[in-house]
Amino acid sequence: MTPAPADWAEASAEQIAESVRGGKVSAEEVTRATLARADRTASRLATFLHRMPEEALASARGIDEGRSRGTTLGPLAGVPIALKDNICTRGIPTTCGSRILEGYHPPYDAHVVERLRAAGAVVVGKTNCDEFAMGSSTENSAYAPTRNPWDLARVPGGSSGGSAAAVAAREATLALGSDTGGSVRQPAAFCGVYGLKPTYGAVSRYGLVAFASSLDQIGPFARTARDTALLFNAICGRDPRDMTSRPEASPVRLEALEEGVKGLTIGIPRDILSGEGIAPAIRACFERAVAALTRSGASLRDVTLPHAKHAIATYYLVATAEASSNLARYDGVRYGLRAKDGNLTTMYEATRGAGFGREVKRRILLGTYALSAGYYDAYYLRAQKVRTLIRRDFSEALEKTDALLFPVTPTTAFGIGEKVDDPLSMYLNDIFSVPASLAGVPALSFPAGFDEAGLPIGLQLAGRPFQEETLLRVARAYEATDDAAARRPAIAKEGS
């Protein structure tokens, strides 16, 4: 076992849980160390919408008391975790980064929150995100834009930017985000941490505030491949409250992650890599990673994803259509913001007008249009057909390969404000993350290197449904050859 770290905020979840279970450190001590980090950096980074130091310490003490009474502690005992603010927490504000839910306290915990509490994790706060998870930079948060810990003038990615940044800055050991078209993977890449989008149906969505129901998945952020697995294991599995959750979802065997890549075939989707717009540093990083994996014993195979080029268009029809319906409930009648205004219709208009930000409104309009009489067949239905083709592309490409390797994003983190007025260029940032979402397959963003400006580069592995284990095994093999995941942003070194 690794010796006790100088600062528990730097420790892996695995080490914390083992140490807490073994009595080498108290959950309270770990929690205090992590809270102290966040005290120094969270306000500058705007990682959290709601911090919960009192609750975190109380739950840490509960774990320590449990240990002293001889209770068996869970696999995440004492591990500080941050939750994206679109995951419902009982009695704790859950705003989805939106004004329309300002002050809203859900009366129930999401399935994943129940599972995390049962596993002994300590929730330290609710993280900032693009409003209703709609965005790629966390600039669409109604409260504040989160900053990238590697360069405070840049975005952390989005929509789960707060979660990614919190893990990178050591304000939490682990975090949960949600990924609809890349909202876990892209910020993970921008912040230099691991981010997994599980197979659609692997993790219950009960308690995840819906953006696009057929795409949304809750996914883990962590600083090591093994921690990613640990967190995924804590939350995956069938939940009777989510009819789209699947019994096939099974935990990753941690020992399997150490088996290396010998015997595995990595598919390289050359067609999607041939396009313009991939930053040279990312291309170079990709080639280095391919070489490293080959050296470790993986074989390569070229594959194609011929319909992936339609993924963005398809995604922005399917996701916005579902969103237009999912967001209809924010009407000012039962909870959240209600504008005081005249009759029912004007109350609706004023509430939604004041409560939703520009990007949310844009997507509601797009989705409403796509579902409208006379347009449904041309847009929504056709998008569903293309989606089927994209799904088929993945299943064919993965027939003779174990995982596909490609970038997460065409560029590293862009500057705050750089793309806010250009939604199309913002949408195109998701070009590599959206296909796996539409296909419903698992996809992992892992830290693979840095560009010339010292910004993290993430690469993506996509696999067969419910084969999260394979993706993490490849990423773990890469981790053993490269220090990208081990590097810390300067802000995380302050005071330590």
Added chain:
Amino acid sequence: MTEAARPVADDPKAAVRARYEPVIGLEVHAQLKTESKIFCSCSTRFGAAANTQVCPVCLGLPGVLPVLNERAVRFAVMTGLAVGSSIRLRSVLARKNYFYPDLPKGYQISQYDRPLCEGGAIEILAEGERKRIGLVRIHLEEDAGKSLHPEGKEGVSTTRVDLNRAGVPLIEIVSEPDLRSGAEAYHYLTKLKQILVYLDVCDGNMEEGSLRCDANVSVRLRGAKEYGTKTEIKNLNSFRYVEKAIAYEIDRQIARIEGGERVVQETLLWDSARNVAETMRSKEEAHDYRYFPEPDLLPLDLTESWIEGIRESLPELPDALRERLVREQGIPEYDAEVLTETRSLATYYEEVAARSGQPKLASNWIMTEVNAVRNKTGQPIESFPIDAARLGDLVGMIAGEKISGKIAKTVFERMLEDPDGPAAIVQKHGLLPIDDEAALRTLAREVLAANPGPAAEFRAGKEKTFAFLVGQAMKQSRGRAHPEKLQAALRAVLAEEG
């Protein structure tokens, strides 16, 4: 002879009306009798305090997901099978999007292009003729909540929302435009309700909103191929309102056409206090519901064997039961129709018939005496004070000539209050028939002595007076005298004394 040339009464309105053919289709919402709601475990019980039967799911809170209630699917499939629908092995739940304060999610989960049941028919008896009313579909959906508009202070209008009903399972039963009058619509609804209650999938209670009906009405000249422009009437809270509103709307549409105007496609609200239908919204204001498959629920896949299991366990339905009663009991079709109004009435009848061994007499007694009392009190047969065994005994006594029909009615009335059997009641109240010849002669002598005048008239040849004397004697015996034997005794005494 064409319909239009058919002679009509001299009512000029009727003559105009006869030139048109009304075309009516009904959409009926039936609340399924499940314990819990369609997508959560909240109770469906009616009448609880507002917003006490709610949870995050049926409140539509952020982050919740629906879980389909299997029993609701079963009940919908039972209904489909009972009316001969074909059941889709894969049907799809869909979102119907619209804003309303009592619709918590901003959409209703319903079914759109792939409903659970398609086709089928309901047979009605209208003006003595059996007629098949085709069905388009039966689909599953959730109910919305209820908006309440209490009197506000100083004219301030407030709306309160009760979400106890939100998420209660419904089936929507859509008929083909096969109905031709308000009366047919009434019969259709009665029959549909009867089937639902026989299946025990709906309690059929319109007051509590367990059955709701919207009517689509249009008219066209007889013989025309094209349908006329239709209107939809809502807020029809009883079968009689449906009948009335349809009749009203048929006349209104005909009057418009006759006046050279066109019928406008619109939705009307029936005002039962004023007996008029008023515009609720026009076609231009019609919602675009933006239906799309509900992504939170997978397609609903059923297996043949599951459906067959339900088919085999279906209870006997009214049509089959009616035919069986005609066949087994030898009673007229009309009787069987009346007696199969509810499954329990038919069971009651079968028990009375079996116990008395008198199928037709049993039927007569239930249709007249029993139903007369029930019509007055509104009692269902289950709580009728005379159970089938006691009524069977009474009918048996009449058939065995132990008592006359007249006495039987007296006994029946006492049985409504007195839990004893009919024989005991006859004993207790001295209602035994008098058929002993000596006793009847004594009675005859007493009556003649008390009525010397009429007796003399009879003897003088006025035969009509005899009926009066029989009546007097019967009265004195309190109806107990055996009628033929009493007459014989009277004639004998009159002859011997004459």
